[in-house]
Amino acid sequence: MVWKNEFISWDPNDFCQIHRVFVIGETLWRPDLYIYEMTETFSDSIDVLYFTIANTGYVSYSAPLRIISNCNLCIYKFPFDTQKCNLTFGPYVQPIRDILMLPRQNSTEINQIVKEILVSKGDWTLETINVTKETLYNAGEYYSQVIYEITMKRAPVVYVINLIIPSCFLVFLDLASMYIPTATNERLSFKITVILGFSVVFLILNSMIPNAKDVPILGIFCCVCMAIMVFSIFTSIATSYMHTFAETQQEVPQWVKIWIMKYLARILCFRLKPTEKNLIAVVIDDKNSVLGIKSEAETELRDKSRGTLKQDRAGLDIKLLKRLLVEVLKIHQQIVLQTLRNNEESDWHFAARVVDRLALIVYYIIVIIIFAILFVVWAS
Structure with missing residues (x-):
């Protein structure tokens, strides 16, 4: 800092061409200068005691200073x-x-x-x-x-390498795990491993982000990614639960058939399964048609038996055909019952696939939105 002291000046010609002198400024006036943002001073700072005084009356004071400011x-x-x-x-x-x-x-x-x-x-x-x-x-x-x-x-190079790239890799890895079949527990264990790795990234982020009142967009990004990972774990648990119901052959509730297998499946572009009512109607029609054939055959054979009572061999064939038709109807009934049981199992699998696709689509939408917001904020 430099200031002018009106009470100090001399002519260099009168003092051997001396234009400036260095003095200890204990008796000189100095400005009341202060750094408003200073929060701490260091004892190891060099204290320069000398002032430079020019013949024109200008006094300058220069000293190194280490400052910690807010x-x-x-x-x-x-x-x-x-x-x-x-x-x-x-x-x-x-x-x-x-x-x-x-x-x-x-x-x-x-x-x-x-x-x-x-x-x-x-x-x-x-x-x-x-x-x-x-x-x-x-x-x-x-x-x-x-x-x-x-x-x-x-x-930003250190933070990109240590935070952003690992976070993106873990998100993409968790997104790819959505394609693992839900019938096994491999997806659930894999997702838990990924979310544990993401927790480590959270700890690194917490140690690197400075303390401030603002929340960084990177922290919001990590929180949203953690939330959708937890959401995907819940959906994986739900689909595994549905597969368990399919193995125990429990009946599908009516609300699942209406809201998931009908409306939600139609929204997600699934090919709708034929309902149980339609399947039974078809089976009944087939059974009636078989019974119609049976009654028609019995009438025809009855007429022939009345006309030709002497044909005993034909009568034996008719009895044999009747027994065969009864056995065929029993087999047909067993097939229908087995088909209904298989349909119950396939209904649970179908509902699980619908829920799984819904979770995948929601995952894609949230990831795309958060990445777009992240890039827009950083680019601006």
């Missing part, structure tokens, strides 16, 4: 976020009538100087530094300030 972070776009932090220099006690603050360099000069001397760790990239002069009004007094607005951009 900054309002907006991590909604983490790890592709850009932060703007301020360093406000100004007097703490003396108002504007006593001290008027002016920036020594403009924004262009400061950006050029900083980019030449900046040593970065690699986590952040300096974008720009803007210098403005402001006036603060407080308690009836005006205070002069110089504000340095520092714009920094986060380097």
